[in-house]
Amino acid sequence: xxKTTQPTSMDCAEGRAANLPCNHSTISGNExxxxxxxxxxxxxxxxxxxxxxxxxxxxxSLIITEDRKSSTLILPHATLRDTAVYYCIVRSxxxxxxxxxxxxxxxxxxxxxx
Amino acid sequence: NAGVMxxxxxxxxxxxxxxxxxxxxMKGHSxxxxxxxxxxxxxKFMVYLQKExxxxxxxxxxxxxxxxxxxxxxxxxxxQQVVRGDSAAYFCASSLDRPYNTEAFFGQGTRLTVx
Numbered sequence: 001x002x003k004t005t006q007p008t009s010m011d012c013a014e015g016r017a018a019n020l021p022c023n024h025s026t027i028s029g030n031e032x033x034x035x036x037x038x039x040x041x042x043x044x045x046x047x048x049x050x051x052x053x054x055x056x057x058x059x060x061s062l063i064i065t066e067d068r069k070s071s072t073l074i075l076p077h078a079t080l081r082d083t084a085v086y087y088c089i090v091r092s093x094x095x096x097x098x099x100x101x102x103x104x105x106x107x108x109x110x111x112x113x114x
Numbered sequence: 115n116a117g118v119m120x121x122x123x124x125x126x127x128x129x130x131x132x133x134x135x136x137x138x139x140m141k142g143h144s145x146x147x148x149x150x151x152x153x154x155x156x157x158k159f160m161v162y163l164q165k166e167x168x169x170x171x172x173x174x175x176x177x178x179x180x181x182x183x184x185x186x187x188x189x190x191x192x193x194q195q196v197v198r199g200d201s202a203a204y205f206c207a208s209s210l211d212r213p214y215n216t217e218a219f220f221g222q223g224t225r226l227t228v229x
Contacts, residue, residue: 034217043118043205043220044157100147100170100209102218104157 004088009109012082018075020108022088025069031092033064034102035073037084044087044104047073078112085109116141118208118221119188126227127196135191135224139208146189147218148181151203160204163189196228 005023012018024033034049048055048062050071055062061074075082087107092099119138127133139146148160150173160173163183171181178196183189193200203225207218 038157043120043222044207046217046219049217100145100162101159101173102147102149102157102207103159104149106156 004090004105006086006088006105006108008106009111012075012078012110012112014080014112014114015077018078018082018110018112020073020075020086020088020110021070022073023070024088024090027068027090028092029068031090033062033068033071034089034091035060035062036087036089036102036104037082038087038107039081039084047086078110080112080114083110083112118206118219120204120206120221120224122224123222124225124227126229128229129197130195133193133196133200133226135193135204135206135226136188137191137206137208137221138188139206140219143208143210143219145209146183147207147209148189148191149205149207149220151205151223153202157205160191193226196226198228201226201228 032049032051035047036044037047038044047059048057050062050064052064052068064071085107087104089102118140121136125133144165146163149157150160151157161181162170166185178194180192203223205220205223207220209218
């Protein structure tokens with residue numbers, strides 16, 4: 001799996017959009033970008049994933065650059081409950097190797113302030 | 115539509131005892147993964163199981179740790195003769211039949227404390 005680079009921490013005001021960047025400059029053509037988050041003392045929670053098109057669901061939007069070397073997770077209206085560590089993970093969909101593993105880095109600690 | 119269920123949520127064991135952690139995957143999911151999170155560290159893959167089969171246990175310590183996912187019932191992560199270094203949060207995740215391009219859903223974890 002390609003490695004990812006994320007800022008260690010970010011702050012966001014409640015009600016504002018939170019934009020979390022992720023660099024994955026060595027991503028392969030068939031690797032997806034996944035985002036998970038882990039609220040303190042809870043299990044990781046799946047947020048969204050995408051290949052090259054922008055994706056949106058009820059939780060967030062994922063913007064992937066055209067060259068696919070970076071992406072941004074957008075929480076449109078952050079709340080205090082969105083305070084968590086956010087993990088950006090790249091993963092191949094192919095059935096070979098050990099790509100069923102999720103390799104969690106250190107992630108970004110997002111703190112949403114009142 | 116219940117999510118991944120893990121129990122117990124908290125487990126305290128004395129050194130030398132056995133710890134048994136249970137994981138019931140989401141309905142319809144036949145693939146289970148265990149991860150461990152040591153204090154102040156990231157999540158690390160331990161083992162991947164399908165029904166009655168261990169697919170990949172490369173992340174499991176060579177001794178004292180074992181995992182199973184029987185045809186009926188939950189997946190079990192078993193730690194024999196626990197030591198203080200086993201104190202951690204253990205998370206289970208599950209996915210649909212095709213794990214390669216689907217998301218995995220995690221349980222709330224079991225926090226093991228060895229005293």
